[in-house]
Every structure is written in structure tokens, then in C-alpha cells.
Amino acid sequence: MQIDQYFTPNPGNPDQFSFSRAQASDFAKFVANDYNPIHDIDAKRFCVPGDLLFAVSLAKSGLNQQMDVDFADMVVDGVELTLEHKDQEEILRGGNDKEYLHIHRRGAHSDDPSIISQLSESYVAYSGKTFPHILVPLMREQGVMINPARPLVIYESARIELDHLDFSEPRLEGAESSLAVDGKRGSVRLGFDIFCGEQKVGHGEKRMVLSGLREFDEAAMQAVVDYYNERTKSFSRAS
Numbered sequence: 001m002q003i004d005q006y007f008t009p010n011p012g013n014p015d016q017f018s019f020s021r022a023q024a025s026d027f028a029k030f031v032a033n034d035y036n037p038i039h040d041i042d043a044k045r046f047c048v049p050g051d052l053l054f055a056v057s058l059a060k061s062g063l064n065q066q067m068d069v070d071f072a073d074m075v076v077d078g079v080e081l082t083l084e085h086k087d088q089e090e091i092l093r094g095g096n097d098k099e100y101l102h103i104h105r106r107g108a109h110s111d112d113p114s115i116i117s118q119l120s121e122s123y124v125a126y127s128g129k130t131f132p133h134i135l136v137p138l139m140r141e142q143g144v145m146i147n148p149a150r151p152l153v154i155y156e157s158a159r160i161e162l163d164h165l166d167f168s169e170p171r172l173e174g175a176e177s178s179l180a181v182d183g184k185r186g187s188v189r190l191g192f193d194i195f196c197g198e199q200k201v202g203h204g205e206k207r208m209v210l211s212g213l214r215e216f217d218e219a220a221m222q223a224v225v226d227y228y229n230e231r232t233k234s235f236s237r238a239s
Contacts, residue, residue: 001031001121003059006052010080017056021077024048031121033128035231036153047074050155051127053092053101055120057083061090063116065107065165069158072099110165119170119194123160126172126192127206132225134190138179139221144186144213148224152211156187162194162202171195175203179210186210 006027010016021041028039028049038047050071060083075081080095092101110116131153139145146153175191187209194202 001055001117001124003055003117003120006031007056013082015060015083015085016080017083018080019048019052019075019077021046024052024077027052029235032124033232035228035235036131036151037231046076048077051124054103054158055124057090057092057101057103058116058120059113061085061103062109062111063119063162063165064105064109065162066105067158067160068104069160070102070104071155071157072102075100107162108165112165115165115168115170118168122170122172122194123192126174126190129174130190130206130208132228134174134177135179135188136221136225138177138188139186139210140216140218142179142181142186143216144179144181145216145221146210146224147212147214148220150212151224154209154211156207156209158204158206160194160202160204164201167196167199167201169196170201181213184211184213186213 006023007017007019008023010018025039025041028034028036032049032051034049034051037043038045039049040046053071053075054069075094081100082093084091084093088105090101090103090105091099093099135153172192172194175193177188177190180187188207190206190208192204192206193200194204
């Protein structure tokens, strides 16, 4: 994955960068397989994919054995971002002094661009399976669903724990996932394992928040899935 094409660096400061709508939208659709309308170029409530923020941060600051990622706010296009380094923590801060991302690091460190690129690509590919492959069965099981007219799915946090950094060509495979419902709000945990060949070298999870939940309706949910799949096909044809 050539991450450089999906952000605009500040020539005067290697820790500063921004995203255009085109860069963020292309990453969502053609790298992450994320066809959420909030990442469309002409979306009124446009935001940069959280996976793109994480991938750029990894490319710039490297990989650690243990990483906890917390998303504090949504990034829009054109915001000048600075990646600040404080001990074992990084903060992605905007020119408006708003904090968007926190990364807490522990353990051994690697700046190997090959491993970082491969892990990022595999992580993003797994994230692209969230809807409908993982999320819809979880909602059906709990008897709830997102609002078809205004689906609110927020990327909250992620964690990666690696046994060591002496591996190559890492790939992610899905592990146990769950959905906990509290009224109209749901908390999703998407687990994954990390492999090098047949050897498991780590694990992690991605957490999301669902808002505006309502009673599960098979027909209404299928309509959302059909709409999502049609968008997937249309953008695939366009590429």
C-alpha cells in the first residue's frame, strides 16, 4: 500500500499533513472497501476514515509491540494536522488545537516500512469486512439494527498486541466479535488474530459505537445491505 498518495505532507514539517476529500474518499473506497456515504467527496457530513489516520501515523512513527489507539473526534478535509510525540504517547492535533487521535505505545519498536505497510494493508482490509459481513449478523443476533435513514457507526478505538516484531508478510484473520446493547446505543468489539504464515504472532481488536438503534427488521436491513452492495459495485465499475 502506497500510503503517501492518500495525504498531503507539509514540506516544512514532516510531522504535519492534511487530507483532501479526494484522497480520503479514494482510500475509503479503493483501499479500505469502505463505502459509507460519509466518505463520499460530496458528503455534507464528510470525514476522513479513521483507518487512514491510523495508517499514516504508523507510516510516520513506526510500529510497537503494543499499541492502543483512541479516536477523539472526526477529521474533515483540509485541516492541518500535527503528530505530536510525548514519551510513549502520540497526539494528532489540528490547527484549531482540537485533538483527534491518541496512540499509546509500549514494547519493542520497528521502523521497517515493509512490515508497517503490510500490517496496515491487512488491518484495513479486515476493517472493510465490518459491514455487512460482521456487523449485520451481530445486530440480527441481538435483535437491533442501525437507523436505515441515518446510520451512525463511530470508530472508537483499536488495540494491537504483538508477541514480537521478528516476522514478515503479516495477515489478519477474524476472531471473536460481539455487540453489547444498552438502549439505543451499542458497543461493538471486533476481534482479530495476526499471523505470519501459519504462526500466530499477535492479536487485537477494533471497537465501534452504534447510535440510534431500533428493533431489527429483516426487510429494512436487507434494503440497507442491497444499497451498500450496489454502491460497492458502482464504484468498482468506475475504477
